[in-house]
Amino acid sequence: MEVRIRNCNNIDEGVINIIPNKLNIKYAANGTGKSTVVRAIALSVRENLGGASSLNELTPFKCLNVQAGKPAVEGVEEVKNLRVFDESYINDFVFQPDELVKGSFDIFIRDKEYEAGMEEISVLTREVKGALVADPEILELISDLQELSSAFGKPVKNGFHASSNVAKAFKAGNKVASIPKGLEKYTPLIQHDQNYRWIKWQQDGKAFLDISTDCPYCTHSVKDTIETINLVSECYEPKSIESLSKTIAVFSRLDKYFSPAARQNIESFVKNIEGYTDAQAAYIREVWEQIGRLADRLVRAQNFGFSSFRNVERVIEELNNHKIDLELYVHLNSATTAExxxxxxxxxxxxxxxxxxLQGCVVKQKRLIEKLVKSNSSGINDFLRNAGYSYSVKLVEDGEIYRLKLMHNSVEGEVANVRSHLSYGERNAFSLVLFMYDCLKSEADLIVLDDPISSFDKNKKYAIVEALFRKEKNSFRDKTVLLLTHDFEPVVDMMLHHPDRFVRPAVFFLENQLGNLTEKAVERKDIQTFIEIAMVNAKKDCHEINRLVYLRRYYEVIANKQLSFDVLSSLFHKRQLPTKKGGDGEHVLLTDEELLEGTTHIQRFVDTFEYNRLVELVRNDARLKELYYASKNNYEKLHIYRMLFDDKSQGVESDVIRKFINEAFHIENNYIYQLSPSEYQLVPQYVIDECDLFVQGL
Structure with missing residues (x-):
């Protein structure tokens, strides 16, 4: 995959290659544009997939008003599932309130094998569920049972809740079925299915009888029948009559489900004009309780599934528990219910x-879950232990799923508020490993890591590299990964120290020369100690001064403070005559014998070395400037720059750049192994650009 990037931040033009199914390491100095590469790829992929992100976010200032200078990325059109490890991933997905990473059950448990096992169990249980769900009469029965049960209102110790429909309908007796004496002529209206409306109409007109003894509807005198009219209001209340009608309708609809004895007792309960007794209430409560229990059993049977089989050794027992024994529901033991x-x-x-x-399927599924829990927990815990972190993880069962939790090693129990409990480094290390599992589950076709491990110490750094890239399973091994870093240690570990443990990565050095981003392959032979690098470069075909730069660094690395070092140090500090430090710290001239001894050793590497001739060269600014511009790599330029300004007060004004020139450019002292600065531009171009300004001004 060749990715071409144009007009993105500090990259005017750049090409990088990503080899599929391989770890691609892009090693570069800070300021090269590594993060720009990451953002350019991410924004381009999201745009290609119809996302809202825009490459225009990366438009350089110089291109803001230039149409032809718009950002562009080519070569990632085939990427459909990109995952990027960055700060937003840590903020949005890791260290959730109830689990370490969002969707941990899906990441660590719900794989293809798990889904296949669940489908097998589902097929075996689908028939019985289908029969229950598809039978309209059972659905109607459940609905009726639940409706009747709700008519009894909230549970109370005795009788029925005062606000329940049953209490309101039957507490004062059923005066619809048994018409009170004196109201017989109203029977058709009282027993009509809209009786409660007639009663309300009757009550609304009653207030007008206080104004006149004439009927408020027809103005005929009702003086002789007013007592009867008032009796209707006294005996009947609209809401109670409505509750009565609805409750009786439900009882009637359920009549076929009651046993003959229950049917008879319920009918007596319903038609009792005086109101129910305590004994009748206790009996109806028994019916109510059986209705509730049966409805619950039917609903449980409808929801029959794997969650019922937590204890796999009791599968058959659990199945039998779903069967319904109608003998336990004597009040509902009818032919229709039995059917x-x-x-x-x-x-x-x-x-x-x-x-x-089925039991075999459930056992198999349970073992699969146990295996997944063990293997995934072990993989993360191995990393935590190897990295020296005093924590472990555990996939904890939570209902029907599992959640990944962080546990104390020294104190039993879960770590609460993980985000604030862990240090910044611990969060990053942990997040990176969790990100790996997340990427594997989502089957990402391109994984991008932007300098994720350079801030860790050597042990933790290797633990992360091993967790991410070494294992044959549950790792990024054989995945398409782009790792951008300014840290050379992973390259050394994977290519030089432990090539037997890791699949060889594709390593490239990135260089940004005035906006032109290029890459150069790094092979195993290119990884050398600085002693080896210094020896090779001290003998290469280039100017003597440049060769002596490497030789002097060689003397420093091997701690050779002999006369040869004194001679070179005097040369680079432009001393007309070579000196050495005396016992009091003051410089004293070398004797002829000492100069000869030092020169002889130097000439073993640079056979043309002559102190008097070369000191005249370094004291001549014009010739040094020529050498500065003729030098082919930034490392050598930096040393010549130091010689140019060694005896001058002017030079770069930035303390940061000055510190880099005087101290940080000795980067070879920080690593046993590195790349040769004569072959790879290890000194950032922005430092040389700053130096160029002052060299031009001399």
């Missing part, structure tokens, strides 16, 4: 015939 319950029990009996196979 419906038989549908449930027959379905479960059919499943029991295959219970052995």
């Amino acid at each position: 419906k319950i038989q549908v449930v029990n027959k379905g479960i009996d059919g499943l029991l015939e295959r219970a052995g196979k």
Whole structure:
């Protein structure tokens, strides 16, 4: 995959290659544009997939008003699933309130094998569920049972709740079925299905009788019948009559589900004109309780599934528990109820015939979950232990799923408020490993890591590299990964120290020369100690001064403070005559014998070395400037720059750049192994650009 980037921040033009199914390491100095590469790829992929992100965010200042200078990225059109490890991933997905990473069950448990096992179990249980869900009469029965149960209102110790429909309908007796004496002529209206409306109409007109003894509707005198009219209002209340009508309708609809004895007792309860007794209330409560229990069993049977089989050794027992024994529901033991319950029990009996196979499926699924929990927890815990972190993780069962939790090693229990408990480095290290598992689950086709490990110490750094790239399973091994870094240690570990442990990565050095981003391959032979680098460069075909730069650094690395070092130090500090430090710290001239001894050793590497001739060269600014511009790499330029300004007060004004020139450019002292500065531009171009300004002004 060749990715071409144009007009993005500090990159005018750049090409990088990403080899599929391989770790691609892009090693570069800070300021090269590594993060710009990451953002350019991410924004381009999101744009290609129809996202809202825009490459215009990366437009350089110089291109803001230039149409032809708009940012562009080519070569990532085939990427459909990009994952980038960055600060937004840590903020949005890691260290959630109830789990370490969002969707940990999906990441660590719900894989293809898990889904296949669940489907196998689902097929075995689908028939009985289908029979229950598809039977309209059972659905109607459940609905009716639940409706009737709700008519009884909130549970109380005795009788019925005063606000329940049953209490309001029957507490004062059923005066609809048994018309009170004196109201017989109103029977058609009282027993009509809209009776409560007539009663309300009757009550609304009653207030007008206080004005006149004439009927408020027809103006005929009602003086002789006013007592009867008032009796209607005294005996009947619209809301109670409405509750009565609705409750009786439900009882009537459920009549076929009651046993003959229950049907008779319920009818007596319903038609009692004096109101129910305590004994009748206790009996109806028994019916109510059986209705509730049966409805609950039917609903449980409808929801039959794997969650019922937590204890796999009791599969058959659990299946039998779903069967309904109608003898336990004496008040509902009718032919119609028995017919419906038989549908449930027959379905479960059919499943029991295959219970052995089902039990095998459940056992297999349980073992798979246990294996996934163990392997995924072990992988993360191995990393934590190897990196020296005093924590472990555990996939904790939470209902029907699992959540990844962080645990104390020294104190039993879960770590609360993980985000604030862990240090910045711990959060980053942890997040990176969790990100790996997340990427593997999502089957990302390109994974990008922007300098994720350079801030860690050597041990933690290697632990992360091993967790991410070494293992054959549950790692980024053989995945397409782009790692941009200014840290050379992972390259050394994977290519030089442990090539037997890791699949060899594709390593390139990135250089940004005035906006032109290029890459150069790094092979195993290019990884050398600085002693080796100094020896090779001290003998290469270039100007003597440049060769002596490497030789002097060689003397420094091997701690050779002999006369040869004194001679070179005097040369680079432009001393007309070579000196050395005396016992009091003051410089004293070298004797002829000492100069000869030092010169002889130097000439073993640079055979043309002559102090008097070369000191005249370094004391001549014009010739040094020529050498500065003729030098082919930034490392050598930096040393010549130091010689140019060694005896001058002027020079770069920035303390940061000055510190880099005087101290930080000795980067070879920080690593045993590195790349040769004569072959790779290890000194950032922005430092040389700053130096150029002052060299030009001399």
